[in-house]
Amino acid sequence: MSQPYVRAFLDQDSETFSYVIYDKSGGHAAIIDPVLDFNYHSGRTGTTTAQQLVDFVREQQLTLDWILETHAHADHLSAAPFIKQQLGGCIAIGEHIREVQGIFQRVFGLEKELLPDGSQFDHLFADGEQFAVGELSVRVMHVPGHTPADIAYLVNDKMVFVGDTLFMPDVGTARCDFPGGSARRLFDSVQRLLALPEHTDIYVCHDYPPQEREHECRTTVGAQKRRNIHVHSGVERAAFVTMRNERDATLAVPRLILPSIQVNICAGQLPPADEQGRRYLRVPLDQL
Numbered sequence: 001m002s003q004p005y006v007r008a009f010l011d012q013d014s015e016t017f018s019y020v021i022y023d024k025s026g027g028h029a030a031i032i033d034p035v036l037d038f039n040y041h042s043g044r045t046g047t048t049t050a051q052q053l054v055d056f057v058r059e060q061q062l063t064l065d066w067i068l069e070t071h072a073h074a075d076h077l078s079a080a081p082f083i084k085q086q087l088g089g090c091i092a093i094g095e096h097i098r099e100v101q102g103i104f105q106r107v108f109g110l111e112k113e114l115l116p117d118g119s120q121f122d123h124l125f126a127d128g129e130q131f132a133v134g135e136l137s138v139r140v141m142h143v144p145g146h147t148p149a150d151i152a153y154l155v156n157d158k159m160v161f162v163g164d165t166l167f168m169p170d171v172g173t174a175r176c177d178f179p180g181g182s183a184r185r186l187f188d189s190v191q192r193l194l195a196l197p198e199h200t201d202i203y204v205c206h207d208y209p210p211q212e213r214e215h216e217c218r219t220t221v222g223a224q225k226r227r228n229i230h231v232h233s234g235v236e237r238a239a240f241v242t243m244r245n246e247r248d249a250t251l252a253v254p255r256l257i258l259p260s261i262q263v264n265i266c267a268g269q270l271p272p273a274d275e276q277g278r279r280y281l282r283v284p285l286d287q288l
């Protein structure tokens with residue numbers, strides 16, 4: 001079994017890590033959680049951040065097999081369609097995206113435009129499903145809580161890409177107050193991840209570092225069990241749920257939640273253009 005190679009790319013604006021995982025130079029690759037640049041004030045989109053991933057794949061002469069989403073993000077727009085246009089690959093997410101689509105179909109008034117069946121994606125993963133990236137073996141883990149559809153990708157039983165379920169140990173865990181979220185389910189999902197061998201590398205989707213350190217993207221199961229400020233060993237579910245719910249009540253709504261979710265539940269596709277080529281996003285009032 002090949003040693004997985006990982007290259008991380010940080011989008012400073014949303015503090016999001018995107019990843020290229022691959023089996024060897026000239027081999028096969030997957031991209032995880034690519035970011036589309038978006039300026040909310042001007043409504044302008046851009047691909048400068050995503051182009052870095054494209055350039056790296058081309059420099060390494062990789063064949064892109066997959067564009068993998070860990071969930072429908074609320075803090076950035078997905079660049080999956082741009083990546084696919086440039087490099088090919090199948091856009092995939094967990095099968096419970098249908099539940100998230102059903103929730104936000106109503107929030108955004110998209111009953112006539114959006115079928116909540118996941119058909120916007122090329123593939124929907126089931127819990128436990130296995131697939132290959134060249135010589136790499138990847139297993140899907142359904143880890144709901146932050147949203148109903150969060151999944152993690154376990155690569156060669158050596159490293160796991162956890163999306164927003166866990167952050168670095170000094171930051172803690174994801175919020176659970178979005179529609180369909182559940183602190184109880186998040187706790188159970190985290191325990192599933194922490195049941196992996198202690199040497200397993202954990203790659204996070206976001207990092208919000210304290211002033212004394214720079215952004216980091218990698219930790220281990222053992223480090224999380226010892227030092228995670230929210231779910232270290234010994235923390236019980238009831239205490240976690242109380243803490244998480246109380247903390248979530250103090251958090252502001254993410255800056256880009258409205259544009260992000262309505263695009264990301266459609267596999268990153270922007271709304272269709274009108275006859276003049278103009279595209280519009282919806283801003284539902286008093287819904288969140």
